[in-house]
Amino acid sequence: AQTVTQSQPEMSVQEAETVTLSCTYDTSESNYYLFWYKQPPSRQMILVIRQEAYKQQNATENRFSVNFQKAAKSFSLKISDSQLGDTAMYFCAFMKLANFGNEKLTFGTGTRLTIIP
Amino acid sequence: EAGVAQSPRYKIIEKRQSVAFWCNPISGHATLYWYQQILGQGPKLLIQFQNNGVVDDSQLPKDRFSAERLKGVDSTLKIQPAKLEDSAVYLCASSSDRVAPYGYTFGSGTRLTVV
Numbered sequence: 271a272q273t274v275t276q277s278q279p280e281m282s283v284q285e286a287e288t289v290t291l292s293c294t295y296d297t298s299e300s301n302y303y304l305f306w307y308k309q310p311p312s313r314q315m316i317l318v319i320r321q322e323a324y325k326q327q328n329a330t331e332n333r334f335s336v337n338f339q340k341a342a343k344s345f346s347l348k349i350s351d352s353q354l355g356d357t358a359m360y361f362c363a364f365m366k367l368a369n370f371g372n373e374k375l376t377f378g379t380g381t382r383l384t385i386i387p
Numbered sequence: 388e389a390g391v392a393q394s395p396r397y398k399i400i401e402k403r404q405s406v407a408f409w410c411n412p413i414s415g416h417a418t419l420y421w422y423q424q425i426l427g428q429g430p431k432l433l434i435q436f437q438n439n440g441v442v443d444d445s446q447l448p449k450d451r452f453s454a455e456r457l458k459g460v461d462s463t464l465k466i467q468p469a470k471l472e473d474s475a476v477y478l479c480a481s482s483s484d485r486v487a488p489y490g491y492t493f494g495s496g497t498r499l500t501v502v
Contacts (some may be wrong), residue, residue: 274429313476314390315430315493361429374420374443375491377429 272297272364276378283352284386290337291347291381293362301367304338305375306347309359318360321345349383357385389413391494393479399500405467408497412460412481416492418442419456421464422478424496430478436462469501 273296283289295304306318321329321338329336333353337346349356362378392411400406412419417438422430433452435443438459447454451470456462466473476496 313478313496313498315478315480317491363429374432374435375422375430377431379427379429 272299272302272366272376274362274364274376274378276362276381278381279379280382280384282384282386285354286351288348288350289352289383291349291360291362291383293345293347293378295343295345295362295364297343297364297366299366303365303367304336304345305363305365306334306336306345307361307363307377308356309361309380310357315361319347352385354385354387356383358383391479391481391492393477393494393497395497396495397498397500399502400469402471402501403468405465406469406499407466408464408477408479408499410462410464410479410494412462412479413483413492415483416481417459417484418482419462420480420482421454421462422480424476424478425472426475433464433477466499469499471501474499474501 275294302323304321307315308318309315319329319331319334321336328338333350335348359380359382361380363375365373365375394409398406419436421433423433424430433447434454436456439456452466454464476498478493478496480493482491
């Protein structure tokens, strides 16, 4: 079974600054995907960024980037030039590679991020 | 493309009562999931359907929870009888087998309060 750990329950940062959210995971799988999801008060889970484990290059999506350390089983999210709209819960999630279709997501406990004006 | 629709948005019931949640996935998505998100925790999978068949229900408390997906489209999750610890947000998600693993879309959830 897979486990995902987020050790920072809450974080806050000034607007326009950079913040890094931590995530570690444990798995015996060699092929898998990692995700960061954002959950605003509307409750809908919104995909922020994804990383395929077989890719060594870290994923980047505009102001969001990850630091993927496969050997250390670490997957942190960096938000640059933070904006007020980034205020939300952030969840790290794991999905093992499926032969067909999608597998379930295993989530961490989340980090509540507040951007201060 | 319309998103994953869920109803109701909120529900308050007394313990031992029954409740049902409804989910309409994105058209054409073969896989449908129900997740339970207790306050302060990440979502946890309750049940996964592939078309109208169950793929994984290992975390579903089958003595009180049931779910069905008739005709491989809409799904209903039922709790009977409800307990205080069932207070949570129930999230429905769907995914496309043709766009694995990126075609994963969540609904806005139903917040259940059991008093």
